[in-house]
Amino acid sequence: MSLAKPLILITNDDGINAPGIRKLIEIMRPLGRLVVVAPDKSQSGMGHAITVTSPLRVSKLTEDIDYLEYSCNGTPVDCVKLGMRVIMRQKPDLLVSGINHGSNASVNVLYSGTMAAVLEGAIESVPSIGFSLNDYSPKANFEGFEEYIKEIASEALRNGLPSGTCLNVNIPALNGTPVKGIKVVRQGAGFWEEAYEERIDPFNRHYYWITGVFKNNDNGRDTDLWALKNNYIAVVPTQIDLTSFETIHLLQNWKLNRKGKK
């Protein structure tokens, strides 16, 4: 069956009706047989959450030639697991997630449901790519970078990815200017400086809304943050092994196992 079109699993965290996933489906359509399994509502900010305490439901929405579309009441990671274990009963040749409404560059990879789905693919040794647009606006423009997404996805299908790795692809907000190209870069250092807005409810109880601004902590010109700022598409090869091997060596100097020594 080497002539069969590749099998591609598509998900996101903004929900099945988000403009980002509709665009991604459109772009991926010529590349293979598509199975879309996406949350039935926005799951933004869900990180690598999985649903363990409530039942999961799946609804088939569309069945067409080389195209199946399902919604699920779970998180993006639930969608990937259900997609592989229940719906397809096999691993896809490629998993793509997005296009996320908002950047997943820098530490945002850790908060992102879009990238959690992609890391889940990497755990399963499936070549997996997350696509995110650096524009949080509901009116974000998803035009002008289609060929780049197709190029990255085609190369991932052709070359595969090393076990335990995946790609975090972030696309600059274009607003009419053309993309300059693709940069393969590292995850930049940054953090969210939250300001919690405190309010008082009608029952005189305090509550808080989270707001915040992202702070770039990294002057490097080899980061995803730099690439985005300079109108390049940022591709960060991302791994599921979080071990800091440098720190393993450092810990040899710690006084551990004192109590353990008999």
Next chain:
Amino acid sequence: MSLAKPLILITNDDGINAPGIRKLIEIMRPLGRLVVVAPDKSQSGMGHAITVTSPLRVSKLTEDIDYLEYSCNGTPVDCVKLGMRVIMRQKPDLLVSGINHGSNASVNVLYSGTMAAVLEGAIESVPSIGFSLNDYSPKANFEGFEEYIKEIASEALRNGLPSGTCLNVNIPALNGTPVKGIKVVRQGAGFWEEAYEERIDPFNRHYYWITGVFKNNDNGRDTDLWALKNNYIAVVPTQIDLTSFETIHLLQNWKLNRKGKK
């Protein structure tokens, strides 16, 4: 104020009343001034989720000498952010999370709310440690390793940790046998092989419960999985930079930027 006791932030994902966090509080009490901010209910499986679409509430439960305890209706990451930005209005000298009911070794670090809180500490350059017991049972025995936890926490206070890194500490289920000691190891490779149990509700609709078994994919004797299996406490230095630098080099061979070239 160098004579001041260190300020320690404590959280978890099993909720403020879980035996694991009560034990951790007891162990940490002699080490400093404690501020506990933990979820008001179990947030297990929430990964690095943050609460963006609903208001957050915080309740002070206990105020004592060198001891403050709050519950919060958010996730572990919300607890860390609120703890630092709203409650303490400063960074602690140490953040500890746990003791989790269940292992966070291997890829479980990616699903874990306990470790998400710890990674959040690392993003904020706070020395941060997650403690987990490899026993999911509600009757898990949290006795017999207190001195090891104290030792690891004391060394983290004394030495600090490199920026962007934290510790993922997993403790073997003891059942009466003594811990052999502490091993500093790497994150082992593994995955969850899910079996979704399909049921039909009274309205003839299908639904699924997630179940599964963890599969160890790694024969190494330098992993957290090996250490736990051999009755050692596993300490994995863990980092927030997920970049796969090896794969950056590999991607030089991909045919990218073809469309971008004018």
